[in-house]
Amino acid sequence: MxxxxxxxxxxxxxxxxxxxxxxxxxASWFGGGGGGPHxxxxxxxxxxxxxxxxxxxxxxxxxxxxxxxxxxxxxxxxxxxxxxxxxxxVAALLELGSGFHPDLTGRENIFLNAALLGFTEKQTRGMFDAIVDFSGVKDFIDEPLRTYSSGMGVRLAFSVAVNVDPDVLIVDEVLAVGDQDFQAKCHDRIRNFRRAGKTFLCVSHxxxxxxxxxxxxxxxxxxxxxxxxxxxxxxxxxxxxxxxxx
Amino acid sequence: MWRGEYRFLLKNLILKDFRVRYRNMSLGVFWSLLNPLIMLGVYTFVFTRIFTTSTPHWAVFILCGMVPFNFFALAWSAGTTSMIDNASLIKRVPVPREIVPITSVLSNCLHLLIQIALLLLVAMLSGITANLTWIWLPVVWILEVIFVCGLALFFAAVNVYVRDTRYVVESATLVLFWLVPIIYDFSMIPPQYRDIYQYNPLAALILAMREILLSARPPSHVLLEKLAAVSLLSFSLGWMVFHRLKNRFYDYL
The missing domain is CATH 3.40.50.300 (P-loop containing nucleotide triphosphate hydrolases)
Structure with missing residues (x-):
């Protein structure tokens, strides 16, 4: 199938x-558009x-x-x-942190991002601790995102996304994130996802x-x-x- | 494609707008009060010291015009640029696109509520007592929000394709300030122009508010019907145009 x-x-x-x-x-509205020299x-x-x-x-x-x-x-x-x-x-991860705002705290960004990815409020509260644990930025969770190092920001974004539990996961070149330990954790997560029989489509170099x-x-x-x-x-x-x- | 919870998404988007707007300001939410208060002071000086006015309850009269107009101007222009301001979302997250302009209008409602509170406070301070006709206030406000949502949907969609739209909106707002009875009263308009005014939903709203607050009369049925018809028409037209244009947003943002 x-x-x-x-x-x-x-x-x-x-x-x-x-x-x-x-x-x-x-011209393109009334003339049908399409093709053209450009x-x-x-x-x-x-x-x-x-x-x-x-x-x-x-x-x-x-x-x-x-x-x-x-x-x-x-x-x-x-x-x-x-x-x-x-x-x-389908859940797609085409760019890390799209929807993250630097002036919001880590906590507020998690909620916003989860809502954007299609989670309900209940689901988000349920997985909040897991997301924070996975990201490893617990001490800074109530600080604005702009005070984070770039690595921390990306880790937080990825942590929200890997908690998505869709039938199909689509990922665009965002797998090379964070340090070696964090990458190992991410790959583990994707292997588990695959073991659960889910479908995976990705772009990577x-x-x-x-x-x-x-x-x-x-x-x-x-x-x-x-x-x-x-x-x-x-x-x-x-x-x-x-x-x-x- | 997107099967999330609309209410949760809307809440978080509005909270984001609100936090981003006020967090880095030392006066925070007070700006929502300060702005109309400063303008009220300026108008009061101009119209009581330079021109002379005999309008009773001058402050309430002018706020009845300013509060709806401020909301209209801010929400309309924020709605118009909302798709471009949120381009990174539109291009990367499959959220329903309609939610973006609607959010920008609704987050201006918080601002509006603060100003309405100020208006009602000023009304009571100047000796107008709260009465039953006030229950019409939320009705006309909701109609205005629906009307502005329709405008925002329409202009947000068009602005993606024709970026000059936002400047058209900005200029139209400046013109409207004078063409809507904000600093003058509906009764001062020469009869031959009155019919045109009646078709302006913003003018109708201001008229309705002055009826309710200054004359303690509920707005007339004709006025309410016109306002409701224009609001629903604006919303459905905005929605249809948005729907028609949204498939190519990705390519143009």
């Missing part, structure tokens, strides 16, 4: 988006499936479309063509992490799937890519 199914997914961005003028908007295709017909309980990595060089793909799977934006189907509850946590990999290049298969095979091919003639 597939948990994530992507079929021929296209995603197009417009390069001039930033300073688009009013008349361009009028279109940039981030994903060009990407298809892949993730089965229940599988752990899949998305690899590729910068700008290959990995983060766009994760955003689409998370439901932050819609594909221009093709379809994405998800079964079960760290070979060790990928080999340890993933079964399969999808290799993206310039918005297209180059290769899809066992993690070892794909990583090997990906590393040998420089030798390949373009």
């Amino acid at each position: 597939n948990v994530i199914t992507c079929e021929n997914v296209w995603k197009t961005f417009h390069r001039r988006t930033g300073q688009k003028l009013f008349r361009d908007h009028l 279109a940039f295709h981030a994903l060009k017909g990407v298809s892949f499936q993730v089965a229940d309980g599988e752990s899949v990595a998305v690899i590729g060089s910068n700008g290959a479309g990995k983060s766009t793909l994760l955003s689409l799977v998370t439901g932050l934006t819609q594909p221009d063509r093709g379809s994405i189907r998800i079964r079960g509850r 760290n070979k060790q992490v990928l080999l340890e946590l993933c079964d399969r990999a999808v290799w993206l290049d310039h918005g297209e799937v180059v290769m899809c298969g066992k993690i070892e095979d794909v990583l090997e091919a990906y590393q040998g890519r420089a030798a390949l003639p373009k």
